[in-house]
Each structure stands twice: as C-alpha cells, then as structure tokens.
Amino acid sequence: MNEPTAPGRVGDVRRRNLSLVLDSIAKTVDAKPSRAQLAAGTGLTKAAVSSLVADLVESGLVSEVGLYRDGERGRPGQGLELNSRRGVVGMEINVDYLAVGLVDLAGNLRFHSAVESRNRGMPPAKVMEQLAGLAAEAKAAAVAEGIAILGGGLAVPGLVDEKSNVVLSAPNLHWESEQLNPTSLLEGAPLGVKLSNEANSAALGELWYGGGKPDFLYVSGEVGVGGGVIIGSELYIGPGGSAGELGHIVVHPEGPECSCGGFGCLETFAGQEAIFEAAGIAGGTLGERTGMLLAALRTQEPKATQAVSDAGRYLGVALASAARLMDIEAVVLGGHFAVLGGWLKPSLLASLERYAPGLLAPENLTISRLEHSGTLLGAAGQVIRSVIESPFEFLLASKLA
Template sequence: MSVNEQAAPGRVGDVRRRNLSLVLDSIAKTGDSKPSRAQLAAGTGLTKAAVSSLVADLVYSGLVSEVGLYRDGERGRPGQGLELNTRRGVVGMEINVDYLAVGLVDLGGALRFTSAIESHNRGLAPDAVMARLSALAAEAAAAASKEGIDILGGGLAVPGLVDERHNLVISAPNLHWEQEFLDPGALLEGAPLGVRLSNEANSAALGELWYGGGGQADFLYVSGEVGVGGGVIIGSELFMGPGGSAGELGHVVVHPDGPPCSCGGAGCLETFAGQEAIFQAARIPEGSLSERMAGLVAALESKEPGACKAVHDAGRYLGVALASSARLMDLEAVVLGGHFAELGDWLKPAVLEGLNRHAPGLLQSDDLRVSGLKHSGTLLGAAGQVIRSVIESPFELILAGKLAT
C-alpha cells in the first residue's frame, strides 16, 4: 500500500507510521554518507523489502532523493544513495531587539541563503516589525525559487516567552511586548506547514544540538544578544519546564544591589553581560550594531584597558550565573553563542575564573565551548524544529497532502 492512499486501519497503519519515521530519521542522521536501502535495512532491523517500500513512498512524497550509484560489496547490483531532499526547505526567521534575520535551510540542514538587517525594534508595534520581516521573508522565498527549492514552512524565533499554540508572545521585555498576538503564517503565504513560533534562545539551543557538531546530549546554551537567554538540552531534548520559561539565565541575580533590569527585577546577569551593558562599560560610541561590535573587537585586539575590563567583568558575572546553574542542574557542558561567541577569545578566561571561584571542579575548560554557529544558530534551530516535525510525522503529512510531490 502507498501512503498516498487510504491509511491502513489499526496496527498495520501504526507500524507503517513508525517505520516511515524510523527510515527518514535514519537517513537524516547519516549526514553526508548517503546510505543505500541495504544499509538502512541493516541499521534499522527492517527487511530489505520493507525498506524499499518505505523509501519509495518517501521519494514519491519529495522528502528523500536518490543520489549516485555505488557498490556495498563486490557482488550484486550497485546501490543508490539516499539523502533528505535538498530541493525542499524551511525558512528560519528571527526578530531581535536590534536586528531582523532570515535563513533558508534545506531538509539536509544546509543554510542555503541568509539575510539580515539592523532594525530598532524595541517599543515598535508587532505589526510594524512583522511588516519589515515580511520583506526579508520575501527575499528568502525568491532565493528558494531561484534554486528550485520548494518551501514547506517556516520557524519564527523571538526573544521572549511564547505560547506557540496560540501564536502569542506572552512577554518580551526587551521588545516591550506583553500579550501580543502575531500572525507568523502571513510571512510565508501558502507554505503547507505554516510558520511555527518559538523562543530565540531555545531555538538557538536546538540549532546547536542538531547542527553545531558538538555531539553533546546535555548542555546549557547561553545566548548573548541585547538580552541574555538560555536553552537547556537534556538527553538531546529541549527542557522548557512546566511554564515554558526554563533557561532564563539572563535573569539570574548575580549582584543583589545591581541596577534595575527590563524584567522588573534588579541585579540580573543581563544588566552586566548583555550587549548594551558591555558596550556602555567599554565606552563604545553609539552607532550601528555591526560598527559597535567591530569597535569593541578592535579595542580588545589593541588591549584597550576599558574594553578589556568591560568584557572581563561580563565574563566574570556570567561565570557566577553558570556556577549557580551548574550546582542546581548538574550541568555537563555550556555552549556560548551570539555575541558571547564573537567575544569568546576574551570572554572565556573570565567565565572560567568565575566558575572556578564559585563552583570549583564542576566544569572544566573543555566543558565550556564557544559555538561555531554564532548568530546563525537561531535561524537553524527555528527552521530545524519544522524539519524535525516532518521527520517525526511524515505519514500524517503525506496523507494530508501537505507535502509537494
């Protein structure tokens, strides 16, 4: 039976549903190796006949493509390699305080196109911000069309607590948004899987998990932007807590008598290690984000005392917050992203200093890693959540006619 026909009743349908996902996930996990049907059968424990039938459905649906010919051994016909179809893609999108960004990610996880603009979004109405982002999304759609890539859907990440089911931004203090409804689907009209709303730091953590290459199943991802966010990965799964706000590292108190924070509290890590806090402490002149970051890096490279102290202090306070987190959560590793990754060479020694002073022995130098994805992690994670939903439930999507053929 083909999955584009009526679903099989009861157990048979359930087995096929699971097996389609199993085969698709196995192809996804092999990366560049492009397994043959015989290799998939050996790896999954399914019969060769079953794998051939499942692969036929996945190829027909446009989720998998056949590439090349090679021999598994000296005898028999050459096998065809299989990969997630790079002619299918998802658009990752991000709203942050001072920029907007989009990226086109194919099903294999390659970032095929990216575009970003500086945009002062703090205090702007959501409709105005979404209108600006819509122009970038149109650029991604045009790039996909040029490369012959069908867009299945999108992911939108924002720096705040969100209710994904209702497309609601519950609270984004740095944007000054509270209880704001968005219409993410309008960014990619006609995309069969729609657009999924998520938290920026959580998306970046998932991007690191799936595309960062670290190979760790348990870690805390620290996102450095205007605010400071965190995403907790446990057993290769995102842990959000019952209210969806787990990982809010930026609002851990690191100085009881510190300055007020946008969250309404005081002395939060964000007030010492957020992007604007570092710029001000280093006395970097006003200007565009890229100009200010370039100025900070130049000052650090020339060992300007004020800049070095600003980054050192930010790293030390980050170390304090991580020390508390490590004791509370028994962390195995920490990954620094965003501007923390850009400043990694200067920041990491100070973070380790704070960790060693307040939590000696809990995290070693090798347990503190700088992300190689930098700012693209959020886009990859936002898109990757949609890609993973396809991998986990191809049967339902194909039956519903939501996948291009």
C-alpha cells in the same frame, strides 16, 4: 492526568517506523544509505524498509541518488538522502535586525539575507511588513533553485505561545501579548510558519547544525542574556515554556536592581548594556558600539578589559549554579558572548573553577561558529525536525494534495 495518552493502534507502528527510517537517513549525512544499510541500522527487515522508503520517496521527502557500490561484489544499493529540493524558510526578528534564510531538508543554508532594523518599540505589524519583503526574497531564491517550500520558522526574542502564534512578552522589543500572523509570510506552504523563541532556536541550531553534543547549555548574549537547554538532544523548555532564563539567575544577592524587578541578576553584570556601560562606551548603533568595544579590547584599554573580565566572572557564577542544578556538562557561547569569546573565556573559566571546581572541563566550554545564522537554522530546523518526527502526517497531507 497530564497527557491524554492515546491508545496504541496497529497503524502507530508504521508511524514510528517511518520516522525511524527517515531519521536514520537524516542522521547519515554524506553517507546516502541504501535500503539494506537502513535495515541493518534500524533493526527492521529489508522488506519493511523497502515498504517504508517507498512511501517516503512518493511523498517527496526522500530522493534516490544513483547507485552506490560499497563492497567488492554484489548488486549496488540505491543511495537515499533527504530531498534537497524541499526547503524551509527560517526567519528572525531581533532588536536591531531582521534576517531570513532558506534551509533545505538536508540542512544546507541555500540562501541568506539580513537587514539592520531598529525594531525596539516598533509596532508588530510594521515589523512583519518589512519581514515579508525578506520572505519574498527567500521565495524567489527557492524558485530559482527549484526548491519547494514546505514551511517556515520565525524566531523572536521573547516568550511565545507556539499554538496560538502569540508573542506573550518581548521586553526588549517592548511587545506584550502581540498576535502575529506568521503564516501569511509564506502563503501556500503546507506546514505553515511556526513561532519560536530566539535563544531556544539558537540552541537547537547549534544542536542540529553546529557543534551538537546531545547535552549542553547554550548561552545567548543578545540584548538580554538568554539561554537554551538541550538535554538528550531535545530542547528543555520547562512546564511553562520559559526555561533557560540564565540572565536572571542571581549572581550577587547585594547586586543592583534588574529590569525584571529582581536584584543581582546576571543580566545586570553581563548584559550587553551593562558591559558597554562598564567599558565607558556610549552612543551609536549596536554595531558601532560593538566595534568600539572590540577596538578597546585590542588596545587593552583597562576599562574595557575589566568590564569583559567582570562579565565573564559573573557568567561563571551563573554557569556554576546552572551546571550543578541541571547537571550540565557542556556550554556553548553564542551571540555577543561569541563575539567577545576570546576576551571572556579566561575569567569565565577561572570563575567556573572557583565556584564549581572540576565540574566543567575547559574543552567543554566552546564558542558557537554559526554566528548570526544559528537562530535561523534552528527556527527552520524545528519545522524540518517535526517532519522527521512525524512523517506520517506529512504523507497524509501530501496524498490529499
């Protein structure tokens, strides 16, 4: 009724095992496993692994990196790793800036570039044009480093339809039902460009390239308060694709009206604008206002400390509810909340302890260290991940070419 549940064919076994072997290689970062180690790790026979690895090497996804002697005696193994001469471009459109990065299959950020850009209210075509300039830089970097670009990921701060490349709504950009053509940013990349949501991408970036526990809630404090839910090392997006809207959890039933039309949403207490306003900070670019807020916090200006403490308290209420509802055991703070982390944490932890005592251990509340590259890494990572999960399709395509 839901998935059409395709029949199992004999060939599916190979699809699955190709992915299993590739994933094992990907997981074993720094270790460069041999075929024999992969056989032991996966439960497959050496014969099967040899055959599978041959296909993966031929397609260019995996490369052999010299010999590897581990034990005392015996023939040394051939080290295997994800080919670092294949890469994916991660891109991000946000309210105040644009950014690109080049990530190789092994997960190294090989190039990074960002520009400030006031995108709120700007027509999508204009923004895409500017982004194309950054993408060209990434392409040039790839050529310089000898990296073949397989595809790209583009994160935007809004709800997207990944299949049709439509931004369904991005209120903070004032976009609604905007058809983008992200694939044109990377002409010729075999896997094209995948559109995704900013908070979700950041959560995935944190999972794959940051402090990646298998289950956690990522809290994204950009202009809005967003979230990304990771369960069992997978992104939970919900039936309609818009799960994780932490910013519109009701934290006070008598609270003020929110831009979403509801009342008492977390965003009205802990959104960037709300914090700036409560701290009495106005005017200037986002960067300037953030600087002013941090300066005020450093001098312990009462209005500023109170504003951040209040935000932490209400964030604690929201997280208590979220943790109880979804059985979440760890939280990672990103974006604005990462910047304010140190000032936010005390009131946040106190609030969590008040509203959900014993549920979330303080050491499970962490601050993202990926800073602004998390979203990029996540956007690119989704494409890398799709190859790791279905290498068979990639093999087919590369055989045709």
